[in-house]
Amino acid sequence: MENYEPKIIAFLCKWCTYAGADLAGVSRLKFSPNAIPIRVMCSGRVDPSFILDAFSKGADGVLVGGCHPGDCHYAQGNYKTLRRVKLLKALIKEMGLEEERLRLEWISASEGNKFKEVVNDMTIKLKELGPSPLKKEE
Amino acid sequence: MDSNSSSPRVGVFVCHCGSNIAGTVDVEKVAQEISKMEGVAYAGTYIYMCSDPGQKLMRETIEKEKLDRVVVAACSPTLHEKTFQINSKNAGLNPYQCEIANIREHCSWVHEDNKKATEKAIKITKSIVEKVKEDKSLTDIEVPITKKAIVIGGGVSGIQAALDIANGGYKTYLIEKDSSIGGKMAKLSETFPTLDCSQCILTPKMVEASNHPNIELMTYSEVESVSGYVGNFKVKIKKKPTSVNWDLCTGCGDCYNKCPAKVPSEFQEGLSKRAAIYIPFPQAVPNKPVIDRENCLYYQKGICKICEKVCKIGAIDFDMKEDIVEIDTGAIVVATGYREYPLENLTEYGGGKYPNVISGLKFERLLSASGPTGGQIIRPSDGKSVKDIVFVQCAGSRDIEEHKPYCSKICCMYTAKHAMLFKHKVHDGNAYVFYIDVRTAGKDYEEFYYRTTEEDHALYTRGKVSKIFEDGEKVVVWGVDTLTGKKVEIKADLAVLAMAIEPSVGIKELQQKLKISIDENGFLKEAHPKLRPVESMTSGIFFAGAAQGPKDIPESVSQAGAAASKVLSMFSSNMLHKEPLICEIDEDVCSGCGVCIALCPYKALEAEITTKEGKEVKRSKLNEALCQGCGTCSSACPSGAATMRNDETKNMFKMIEVILE
Amino acid sequence: MDYPYYPGCTLKTTGKKDEEAALEVAKLLGFELKELPTWTCCGVVYNLTSDVMADHLSATRTLIRAQEMGRELKTNKLVTLCSMCYNVLKQVNLMYKNNPDKLKNINLFLDTEEDYLGDIEIMHFLEVLYNDIGPEKIKEKVKTSLKNLKVDPYYGCMLLRPKTIAFDDQDSPHIMGDILSALGATVIENPMTVECCGAHQIITNKGAVLDCVERIVSISQKKGADVIVTPCPLCQYNLTTAQKTLFEKGKINRKTPVIYLSELMKISLTESGQDYLKDYNFIKDKLDERGGL
Amino acid sequence: MTKANIAFYWASSCGGCEIAVLDINEKILDVIEKANILMWPVAMDTKYEDLKKMKDKSIDVCFFNGAIRTSENEELAKILREKSKILVAFGSCAHEGCIPALANLFNKKLIFDRAYKETETTMNNEDTLPQTSFMTKEGEVHIPEFYDTVKTLDQVVDVDYYLPGCPPTPNIVEDAFNKFLSGDLPPKGTVMAPVKALCDECPRKKKDKMIDTIYRVYEKEADPEKCFLDQGIICMGPATRSGCGHQCIKGNMPCTGCFGKTPEVTDQGAKMISALASVLAVEKELELDEKKVEDLISKIKDPVGTFYRYSLASSFIKRKVIK
Amino acid sequence: MVFTVSEKGLELRKTVEEISGENIFKCYQCGKCSATCPVVDSMDMAPNKVIRLVQTGDVEVLNQNTFWVCAACFTCSARCPRSVDIAKIMEGLRNVKLRNKQDFINIYSKEFIEKLIEEIPQMAIVSAIKKGVW
Known part of the structure; x- marks a missing residue:
């Protein structure tokens, strides 16, 4: 378990969080390489199926990044995401999966540093939690 | 060549970006790993993929390897997605079958461990290869354009933008929240570096805007809501009740001369009073009064009505209601300007507490020939003349601790102007300027600053003021001369703070209505800081002036022109090309449950009932022009009938799979 | 409600008057300051280095004492009277709040003590008066109005800086003024109210203290203050002794008495305020000369 | 014309599917006319040994109901796969796991402890638990192993067709028999019911989904004319395959999802979660802060039981993580 | 220089x-x-x-x-x-x-001990020592 590196799938909304992650890059911030980004048009495009699929395929964590409430490029997509994630958290909790493995963060295009912090923090927390119990070997 | 065929031939081009990517990521290894993937017919690297030879290489390879889809593993798609899409189009491919894997911003620039960065780059690229394999060949959607524009904000930027668009031949609505256009520039005395009288150069433009056949002035109005999309916005404008029928009003002035209620004049920065029915300043455009209901005796106490009595033509209308008008427009220019950071926030300088500690804008009114003192510089506390004056620069600017972290840009120059004009008026006066750095990067600015010191002998002291307090009738300024290392104490008659500037009040609400972004300081955020400085991230919405960041007059005017030219170039074609990456409803799957209809923010979906073989068929119908492609419906659709073009759910599962394998 | 109370060294010696008055004022306002049964030095001046822990030990012990007493009194508050103690205890406490690792370390180190949990709230007596009691309530309890007294509230540095511990505006504080107004006094505004009196320089660099005090007092006198009111024993001392020298040197032409806020409150809140006044002739004279209380 | 050989098997299920075969009433006679029934646990006594002796692929169609819960279930599934030309997952248990799969919220130990030790009516002082083998006078007896996790049929063997439903409704069963016996076969893997979701056949009036709060079925008497979801009652209809004849809806009860997901969907529960969450107080979404959203969401009790009542075994996550 | x-x-x-x-x-x-x-x-x-x-x-x-x-x-x-x-x-x-x-302060000087220690508030003495003596 010493060398365990959590695998994180990060669904990033194109307008805010993906751009925030770009800013982290442009600012040459350094952070942990555990999160692999997938660009989506809006955090509202993140179907709960994607998240559960990722967990079922062995992801240790899933990060959903969207615009701050009120700032969604598509007006209200992120409000839907918030509701879905809340309900999903209730679900995965009932399924015995730690809630912390699913994280929703509002990160704007100007918050490169926040993106860095979130990825680092999530990596640390997932390391503490250990590998996902849904890893394929079962 | 059928590019939707089931066995795709994907070409993957991995960019070194000099050493930007290759310095951290083993690009050869990326190419080597990717080449093992099913469907990948070519994987290679090049030092600068976006360069001319790089693009040529890409086109040649597409032809040689008979590629039908392309992945470029390089920088952020925000930067060069279009470049590479056009390049693949030139090579005969469908641009929507070219995808970017971002291995620079999201990988090489943010990781130090070469091995891990390379692994991550491989995963990112693999996921994009999976995506491109499923991408369909698509054609752009054409949308008609409403060739009218709205400019929000009637300061110099807004006026200039409106004039430029109107001169291009298109109807333009100029929306201003105050009763007159003119903005901050109308308040200024003289302008640097030429010392022209601000009003002398602005008022002709204000009049031109009001008389222009293509410009409709809507003052005392605010944006209520915005819907629609580029080329076809619907903007609701709230016309606040002026309580004066402007169609009848001749602007004779009887009403405000007789009005008994007096309140501090906003235009004069509180240096003089105005009536409750008022025009903000004599040169106002339109030159028609409004009743300030907060301070009107009739509205507050039910008495008076003197204005109604003295108005010979009966233009006063106490019952006037606010009015909402809806305007169809193709483009929006935001020019809402700035405001001074509140003086009250600088407690160590006694801001707001001591009458003789004033802001730069107030000093402009003291200097102005049309100001309440006729240009005479006096102490607001007692009206006595000013002999010793202290100018404090960076008042609230460049202060990450308490105030604004950024440089407000215009203050160095206007402080030099203030000191110069003071010395022109008070020859035996002493002007002290406390500064940290003097920034004069503009045409003829440095020369102007030299005149202030060399000819007018303003004493520049390099050091920040720490405290200002009243001692008797003087204000005592504690500063330091960092060049000598001595603490400085000056007993002055007047202290002028070069206040930081910040975006206008209400920018946050407006930003939300327009669905555009603001930066961490509240200024409007441009689509690209260097290459698209006057555009918002939302197409069809442009910026002019200080709403985007601190700017002086020439810069504001140039940006207004730039925004107008963007609008005009958009209006030069009849149709807009819209990305086809939108929703699609599979009518054979849709059961008409209605979930998507309730959640679509654009109302792009509606319920439709048809009859098929004698049976009622319910389903959701998509309006392609309205759909913006957010995909919220697709995620929510419980039966999987709503899909996103080139972003289908099963495709995402494959991307997730290769990332996690 | 009663509060655990930490006196500190000065209030038991040169600052005795402050403590006596404050304890009484508390009772008059219906609460009690209960002195911690055992306490040690607060540390006097917060150690600003990032690598020293030992200097915070004694303050931590005090926090643990407060934690113990707080359980009894069902509160997590600890009240101090001395500005320095307030400053040090609050900074130490904040350090633990912001830095759980340091808290862990110190708890490991203090292994004979119970663990400090980090949730004590350090309050200055002024905060209790202003936030928990309030000027309105104080006003109701005034027996002897100070309506003819011109007072200059002086805060000094330790209550309002650094920003993280300040309980009032750092540049124009109002709490003391509000309380004094509630007592009926006329409060003058001295821009020097937050400028340092010179602090411990009185020992090593008396000249510096003289400069500081001259700045503070000359404006106070120009504005006609009868008395300077302060919550800090060191300020009280510095302002008083430096004025002597300044007066001798002719730098100021009179000496303004400097007293503790608690003393003035005691006078005002007691039925027999007049009795106390005999110890405060300068006030009595002023009040008499302007038509009594 | 030779008669077709058909077989039925009853794995881990309630037995309702066996009865569902008879729900086609007199049509069963048509079936018997065209087919020999080689095995039918509810009606005939067929020995496993005889089954094993059959030649491979000697059964034309085998209708397999029930989930895979024990080693016996799995063994029989494998045997029947070998012996059958066409293997049909009959009913929700074989198809998606159904109610038996809700046991995936527990494991063998938890279930045994509850069933054999903790139930209020149990007296089991020696803590005796079922064993897979034990000695008797006659010799060693073997009993199938009870698995930790319930699986669907296609998670252990290859399945050709599916009949959805708990149990499959007569129209579905009859239609399937007709197709198999006439040889008019859809593509392999087909779920033999319509592709659209239940809303397609639901006659209730739908308005915009503006659900302010969630009601449980017993909390509110539903208006029989209006869409359940519009009334704030969770109805799985939008995410559930149609074909059942909306019997529950007719009885003024919301759909609970027994026909399973629609063809374009991978996980029925995830889809319904998304749909429901997305329209929850959609009109007021700008006003509600996170706390209020949480309150609203907390009205949805037991997400697994609500959204995965029939499909837990075939969902993404399949079973609860028990440490 | x-x-x-x-x-x-x-x-x-x-x-x-x-x-x-x-x-x-x-x-x-x-x-x-x-x-x-x-x-x-x-x-x-x-x-x-x-x-x-x-x-x-x-x-x-x-x-x-x-x-x-x-x-x-x-x-x-x-x-x-x-x-x-x-x-x-x-x-x-x-x-x-x-x-x-x-060090900066000599706490052992007679003057320091005798002259000041009587009247000066303890807090001043301790802080001076703490700032000036290790």
Whole structure:
């Protein structure tokens, strides 16, 4: 378990969080390489199926990044995401999966540093939690 | 060549970006790993993929390897997605079958461990290869354009933008929240570096805007809501009740001369009073009064009505209601300007507490020939003349601790102007300027600053003021001369703070209505800081002036022109090309449950009932022009009938799979 | 409600008057300051280095004492009277709040003590008066109005800086003024109210203290203050002794008495305020000369 | 014309599917006319040994109901796969796991402890638990192993067709028999019911989904004319395959999802979660802060039981993580 | 007067940064700390210049009395626009000296003990000792 590196799938909304992650890059911030980004048009495009699929395929964590409430490029997509994630958290909790493995963060295009912090923090927390119990070997 | 065929031939081009990517990521290894993937017919690297030879290489390879889809593993798609899409189009491919894997911003620039960065780059690229394999060949959607524009904000930027668009031949609505256009520039005395009288150069433009056949002035109005999309916005404008029928009003002035209620004049920065029915300043455009209901005796106490009595033509209308008008427009220019950071926030300088500690804008009114003192510089506390004056620069600017972290840009120059004009008026006066750095990067600015010191002998002291307090009738300024290392104490008659500037009040609400972004300081955020400085991230919405960041007059005017030219170039074609990456409803799957209809923010979906073989068929119908492609419906659709073009759910599962394998 | 109370060294010696008055004022306002049964030095001046822990030990012990007493009194508050103690205890406490690792370390180190949990709230007596009691309530309890007294509230540095511990505006504080107004006094505004009196320089660099005090007092006198009111024993001392020298040197032409806020409150809140006044002739004279209380 | 050989098997299920075969009433006679029934646990006594002796692929169609819960279930599934030309997952248990799969919220130990030790009516002082083998006078007896996790049929063997439903409704069963016996076969893997979701056949009036709060079925008497979801009652209809004849809806009860997901969907529960969450107080979404959203969401009790009542075994996550 | 960067100076900068936990390069030399310091008149060198010397790595800074005179009143830290905690840097410099056993106050002088200890508030005595004696 010493060398365990959590695998994180990060669904990033194109307008805010993906751009925030770009800013982290442009600012040459350094952070942990555990999160692999997938660009989506809006955090509202993140179907709960994607998240559960990722967990079922062995992801240790899933990060959903969207615009701050009120700032969604598509007006209200992120409000839907918030509701879905809340309900999903209730679900995965009932399924015995730690809630912390699913994280929703509002990160704007100007918050490169926040993106860095979130990825680092999530990596640390997932390391503490250990590998996902849904890893394929079962 | 059928590019939707089931066995795709994907070409993957991995960019070194000099050493930007290759310095951290083993690009050869990326190419080597990717080449093992099913469907990948070519994987290679090049030092600068976006360069001319790089693009040529890409086109040649597409032809040689008979590629039908392309992945470029390089920088952020925000930067060069279009470049590479056009390049693949030139090579005969469908641009929507070219995808970017971002291995620079999201990988090489943010990781130090070469091995891990390379692994991550491989995963990112693999996921994009999976995506491109499923991408369909698509054609752009054409949308008609409403060739009218709205400019929000009637300061110099807004006026200039409106004039430029109107001169291009298109109807333009100029929306201003105050009763007159003119903005901050109308308040200024003289302008640097030429010392022209601000009003002398602005008022002709204000009049031109009001008389222009293509410009409709809507003052005392605010944006209520915005819907629609580029080329076809619907903007609701709230016309606040002026309580004066402007169609009848001749602007004779009887009403405000007789009005008994007096309140501090906003235009004069509180240096003089105005009536409750008022025009903000004599040169106002339109030159028609409004009743300030907060301070009107009739509205507050039910008495008076003197204005109604003295108005010979009966233009006063106490019952006037606010009015909402809806305007169809193709483009929006935001020019809402700035405001001074509140003086009250600088407690160590006694801001707001001591009458003789004033802001730069107030000093402009003291200097102005049309100001309440006729240009005479006096102490607001007692009206006595000013002999010793202290100018404090960076008042609230460049202060990450308490105030604004950024440089407000215009203050160095206007402080030099203030000191110069003071010395022109008070020859035996002493002007002290406390500064940290003097920034004069503009045409003829440095020369102007030299005149202030060399000819007018303003004493520049390099050091920040720490405290200002009243001692008797003087204000005592504690500063330091960092060049000598001595603490400085000056007993002055007047202290002028070069206040930081910040975006206008209400920018946050407006930003939300327009669905555009603001930066961490509240200024409007441009689509690209260097290459698209006057555009918002939302197409069809442009910026002019200080709403985007601190700017002086020439810069504001140039940006207004730039925004107008963007609008005009958009209006030069009849149709807009819209990305086809939108929703699609599979009518054979849709059961008409209605979930998507309730959640679509654009109302792009509606319920439709048809009859098929004698049976009622319910389903959701998509309006392609309205759909913006957010995909919220697709995620929510419980039966999987709503899909996103080139972003289908099963495709995402494959991307997730290769990332996690 | 009663509060655990930490006196500190000065209030038991040169600052005795402050403590006596404050304890009484508390009772008059219906609460009690209960002195911690055992306490040690607060540390006097917060150690600003990032690598020293030992200097915070004694303050931590005090926090643990407060934690113990707080359980009894069902509160997590600890009240101090001395500005320095307030400053040090609050900074130490904040350090633990912001830095759980340091808290862990110190708890490991203090292994004979119970663990400090980090949730004590350090309050200055002024905060209790202003936030928990309030000027309105104080006003109701005034027996002897100070309506003819011109007072200059002086805060000094330790209550309002650094920003993280300040309980009032750092540049124009109002709490003391509000309380004094509630007592009926006329409060003058001295821009020097937050400028340092010179602090411990009185020992090593008396000249510096003289400069500081001259700045503070000359404006106070120009504005006609009868008395300077302060919550800090060191300020009280510095302002008083430096004025002597300044007066001798002719730098100021009179000496303004400097007293503790608690003393003035005691006078005002007691039925027999007049009795106390005999110890405060300068006030009595002023009040008499302007038509009594 | 030779008669077709058909077989039925009853794995881990309630037995309702066996009865569902008879729900086609007199049509069963048509079936018997065209087919020999080689095995039918509810009606005939067929020995496993005889089954094993059959030649491979000697059964034309085998209708397999029930989930895979024990080693016996799995063994029989494998045997029947070998012996059958066409293997049909009959009913929700074989198809998606159904109610038996809700046991995936527990494991063998938890279930045994509850069933054999903790139930209020149990007296089991020696803590005796079922064993897979034990000695008797006659010799060693073997009993199938009870698995930790319930699986669907296609998670252990290859399945050709599916009949959805708990149990499959007569129209579905009859239609399937007709197709198999006439040889008019859809593509392999087909779920033999319509592709659209239940809303397609639901006659209730739908308005915009503006659900302010969630009601449980017993909390509110539903208006029989209006869409359940519009009334704030969770109805799985939008995410559930149609074909059942909306019997529950007719009885003024919301759909609970027994026909399973629609063809374009991978996980029925995830889809319904998304749909429901997305329209929850959609009109007021700008006003509600996170706390209020949480309150609203907390009205949805037991997400697994609500959204995965029939499909837990075939969902993404399949079973609860028990440490 | 020629100044060259020395190993010792760079080391000093590093040590001060370590002890104080402050980033010395945040300072942009506006001088607000000096303008606001109540005891600047008694200092050999204004606080902003002291910071500058630490920035440049000039060991000359250790011969100034500035950091001893500092009363730790935090006015400079409170008003610094770059949020540099100058008081901490002063403490850092004091500690560089103190940790090398270079005291500032001689607490054993008779004058100190007899003349002052009677009337001066204890807090002043302890703070003076704490600031000036290791």
